[in-house]
Amino acid sequence: MNKLLFCLLIPVLSFAQVDSTDIIVKQMMEKQKIVGLSLAVIKNGKTITNKGYGWANVELQVPVNAETVIRLGSVSKQFFSTAILKLMEEGKLRIEDPVHTYFPDAPEAWRPITLKHLMSHTSGLPREAPGYDNFKIQPDIEVIRSAYKLPLVFKTGEKYQYCNLAYFMLAEIITQVSGMPWQDYIHQALFVPAGMQHSYLTDFYRIIPNRANGYMHQKDTLINATSMFAIRPSGGFLSTSSDMIRWEKVIREKKIILRKENWEQLWQPVIKTSDKADAKEYYGFGWFVEEYKGHKLIQHGGANIGFRSVFAHFVNDGLSIIILTNTDEANPRSIANALADYYFRK
Known part of the structure; x- marks a missing residue:
């Protein structure tokens, strides 16, 4: 009798878990005025949730689903640091190489800077190159050289300052060393x-099936987000929640692309x-490394105009x-935290 009752309860318990996820996501989407969101939750290698909420395109009433293509923003940085270590494994560069x-x-002031400094935001370079323009397609080297005239913000290796320019440089290095465009x-x-x-380069002009439109709010009015024409290595890719599940499997298992020790080096x-003395957040190579309520977390967020994202791996x-997400005002990290709290209680 007890076994029968347990079997009957399994679908109810499973539904309750999915339903609780939906409640959390929908409540926070409403609070943050998020138009569309794609969510993947993986637990011990099993996909618990992979679905969309809201709209990929409001005007055409196209809903978000697991195959909706959305800009990743700086979640893309992990691809660049992984590519650098892959080229290192191929014997084509060393991460100690000076730039x-x-x-x-x-x-001459850049002489102490190495690839390790670029990947870890410790180069001392300014956050952005002055020649970068969100609305202009430019060669990466042109953007990089526009920063030559600027002084270092701090002594190389001395401290952390988030630096998108550094990832332009890593992209250019990948191109030089691999003999093909970084993408x-x-x-x-x-x-x-x-x-x-x-998963694609963030090319504005290319026709990409299932690509989401970006949105922002002007006071209380929803409008189309300003289009970024620039192809920005520091936030260079589009993807789907389904593809990011595939990537999660790769980094969790550490069996392909890189050797295990190099995945862990990232x-x-x-x-x-x-x-701050009590700070517990660090930066590795393309990843933030921290604790969340006693749980070790590697994560990275992303932000482009009209898009916000996060990849969190406990x-x-x-x-x-x-x-x-495809909304400028979204705070996906807060949603990830709320979902983590929920799943830790399960």
Whole structure:
């Protein structure tokens, strides 16, 4: 009798879990005025949730689903750091290489900077190059050289300051060393072995099926987000929650693309992101490394105009939460935290 009752309860318990996830997501979407959201939750290698909420395109009434293509923003940085370590494994570079190896015309003040400094935001370079324009397609080297005239913000290696310029430089290095455009190398070396067939460069002009439109609010009025024409290596890719599940499997299992020790090197804390004595957040190579309520977390958020995202992997809990949104005001990290709280109680 007890066994029969337990069997009858299984569907109810399963439904309750999914329903609770829906309640959390929908409540927070309403509070944050999020138009559309794609969510993936993976627990111990099993996909618990992979679905969409809201609209990919409001005007055409196209709903978000697990195959909706959404801008990742700086979640893309992990692809660049992974590609650098892949090229290291191929014997084509060393992460201790000085940037002058690849940019011989760079200022003398840049001489201490290595690839490790670029990946960990410890180079001392300014956050953005002055020549970068969100609304203009430019060669990466042109953007990089526009920063040659600027002084370093701090002594190389001395502290942390988030730096998108550094990831432009990593992209240019990938292009030089691999002999192909950085987007092609990342596609070939990372996306193909991972089975990510719907992850793309953020090319505004290309026709990409299932691509979501971006939105923002002007006071209380929803409007189309301003289009970013620039192809920005520091936030260079589009993807889907389904493809990001495939990527989560790769980084969790650590069996392909990189050797296990190099996957783990990406997540080694390099430097604290704050000078506060009680700060527990560090940056590795393309990842933030921190604790959330006693749970070890590697994560990265992303922000482009009209899009916000987060990839959160709780290392010792077997829990990953991936959220992609198409709304400028969204705070996906807060949603990921709320979902993590819920799943930790399960």
